[in-house]
Amino acid sequence: AQSVTQLGSHVSVSEGALVLLRCNYSSSVPPYLFWYVQYPNQGLQLLLKYTTGATLVKGINGFEAEFKKSETSFHLTKPSAHMSDAAEYFCAVSDTGNQFYFGTGTSLTVIP
Amino acid sequence: NAGVTQTPKFQVLKTGQSMTLQCAQDMNHNSMYWYRQDPGMGLRLIYYSASEGTTDKGEVPNGYNVSRLNKREFSLRLESAAPSQTSVYFCASSGLWAQGQPQHFGDGTRLSIL
Numbered sequence A: 001a002q003s004v005t006q007l008g009s010h011v012s013v014s015e016g017a018l019v020l021l022r023c024n025y026s027s028s029v030p031p032y033l034f035w036y037v038q039y040p041n042q043g044l045q046l047l048l049k050y051t052t053g054a055t056l057v058k059g060i061n062g063f064e065a066e067f068k069k070s071e072t073s074f075h076l077t078k079p080s081a082h083m084s085d086a087a088e089y090f091c092a093v094s095d096t097g098n099q100f101y102f103g104t105g106t107s108l109t110v111i112p
Numbered sequence B: 001n002a003g004v005t006q007t008p009k010f011q012v013l014k015t016g017q018s019m020t021l022q023c024a025q026d027m028n029h030n031s032m033y034w035y036r037q038d039p040g041m042g043l044r045l046i047y048y049s050a051s052e053g054t055t056d057k058g059e060v061p062n063g064y065n066v067s068r069l070n071k072r073e074f075s076l077r078l079e080s081a082a083p084s085q086t087s088v089y090f091c092a093s094s095g096l097w098a099q100g101q102p103q104h105f106g107d108g109t110r111l112s113i114l
Helices: none
Strands: A003-005 A011-013 A019-021 A024-026 A032-038 A044-049 A056-058 A064-068 A073-078 A086-092 A101-102 A108-109 B005-006 B010-014 B019-025 B033-040 B042-050 B064-068 B074-079 B087-094 B104-105 B107-111
Touching: A003 A086, A011 A019, A019 A108, A024 A073, A032 A064, A032 A073, A044 A056, A044 A064, A044 A073, A044 B104, A056 A108, A073 A086, A086 B010, A101 B042, B005 B087, B019 B033, B033 B064, B033 B074, B042 B064, B042 B074, B074 B087
Parallel strands: A011 A108, B010 B107
Antiparallel strands: A003 A024, A019 A073, A032 A044, A032 A086, A056 A064, A064 A073, A086 A101, A086 A108, B005 B019, B019 B074, B033 B042, B033 B087, B064 B074, B087 B104, B087 B107
């Protein structure tokens, strides 16, 4: 089975600062990788995904992530944090078993 | 386009009561999933259905049953609710894995068991 590790259950950044949320996965085969965002009292919304091709993936709301196979990482970044980015972020991996494996989430706080 | 619809949104039960959580998707997806979300534990898979007519256990299936009623609907049943099942339950669906299709989530059912 896959495992997904999100370093830092809570991350705080100042408004306008760089956002970096870390995700590492274990996989013996090339996986599909996803980042989701969850706002309070809502379901998860897809931010971006990596399937094949270009390793730098751009998503909604100015977020992007880079797939690094050698580091088994898929870190999420945004150059300049906005107050509306405050939310819970989940990294997920899917494999050949048609299942999705989620990290435990990172809560992002944006300080004005 | 409604996506994934879950009912009810909130429910309070007494220990030992039973209830069924409903989920329907209108995206013609083959696969459907039930998760529970608890603080600090992320999403844990309860059951999933890779296609109509099949269901499989996930990480935490004990105390739950599921029914894939048709391609659109996937229900989760608690036969005898316990306080440990207090959680937020999410239903999700996805298209073909081979195409890297992501999951689409409902807004959740917030369940409290007293």
